[in-house]
Amino acid sequence: MEDVQIDKGVEIISKAGMLLMQNGIKSMTMDDISRQLGISKKTLYQYVNDKNDLVVKVMGTIVDAEKQAANSLCAANPNAIDMVFELTKEMSQKYDRTHPSIHYDMQKYHPDAWEVFTDFKENFIADCMKDNIERGIEQGLYRSNIDPFIISRVYTAKVEFCFDGHTFPPSQYDFGKIHLEIMRYHVRGIASDKGLEYLKQKVKQEKIEL
Numbered sequence: 001m002e003d004v005q006i007d008k009g010v011e012i013i014s015k016a017g018m019l020l021m022q023n024g025i026k027s028m029t030m031d032d033i034s035r036q037l038g039i040s041k042k043t044l045y046q047y048v049n050d051k052n053d054l055v056v057k058v059m060g061t062i063v064d065a066e067k068q069a070a071n072s073l074c075a076a077n078p079n080a081i082d083m084v085f086e087l088t089k090e091m092s093q094k095y096d097r098t099h100p101s102i103h104y105d106m107q108k109y110h111p112d113a114w115e116v117f118t119d120f121k122e123n124f125i126a127d128c129m130k131d132n133i134e135r136g137i138e139q140g141l142y143r144s145n146i147d148p149f150i151i152s153r154v155y156t157a158k159v160e161f162c163f164d165g166h167t168f169p170p171s172q173y174d175f176g177k178i179h180l181e182i183m184r185y186h187v188r189g190i191a192s193d194k195g196l197e198y199l200k201q202k203v204k205q206e207k208i209e210l
Contacts, residue, residue, distance in 0.1 A: 013058055017062060027099075073090060122153075
């Protein structure tokens with residue numbers, strides 16, 4: 001019985017997260033969420049204390065899923081450039097329809113959830129990219145005279161920039177396009193001659209203009 005309750009709670013948090021990501025956090029009330037999930041607000045409050053608790057749990061679920069996906073991509077793509085390409089495609093598919101106010105709403109109204117995201121970005125994602133850069137250097141695909149720590153943090157900051165709705169109005173730019181440009185900018189900036197040749201072949205294979 002307890003396992004059923006846990007599964008139900010995970011399902012509710014997951015579905016609520018999809019609603020928040022698509023519609024924005026501030027625009028969705030607990031009444032809106034329970035109605036669109038087809039459950040009573042009383043049922044929703046069996047699994048969360050309030051909206052802030054919901055947003056924190058949603059972000060925790062998203063972060064856990066992202067960590068699993070990133071680890072799987074690293075294991076499946078030993079080539080450093082291949083891994084960056086696959087990570088870009090994965091993120092583009094997941095966040096292309098994300099509401100542009102998500103980060104602003106979370107940072108302003110739900111600091112606990114923002115802290116979960118910030119820790120994920122500044123530690124896990126940055127360290128993942130640092131490992132990728134070190135791997136690329138060992139494979140001769142990236143230049144050996146770059147600092148993996150610094151470049152990984154620069155890359156992480158650039159990805160955060162993808163969500164800036166003021167710089168990139170969602171009516172004109174989609175997340176996938178922005179992220180692809182940042183990825184190419186990143187790889188071209190750190191690639192060795194060998195890496196650039198591999199990149200050219202990769203973009204032909206992926207049918208992307210370099």
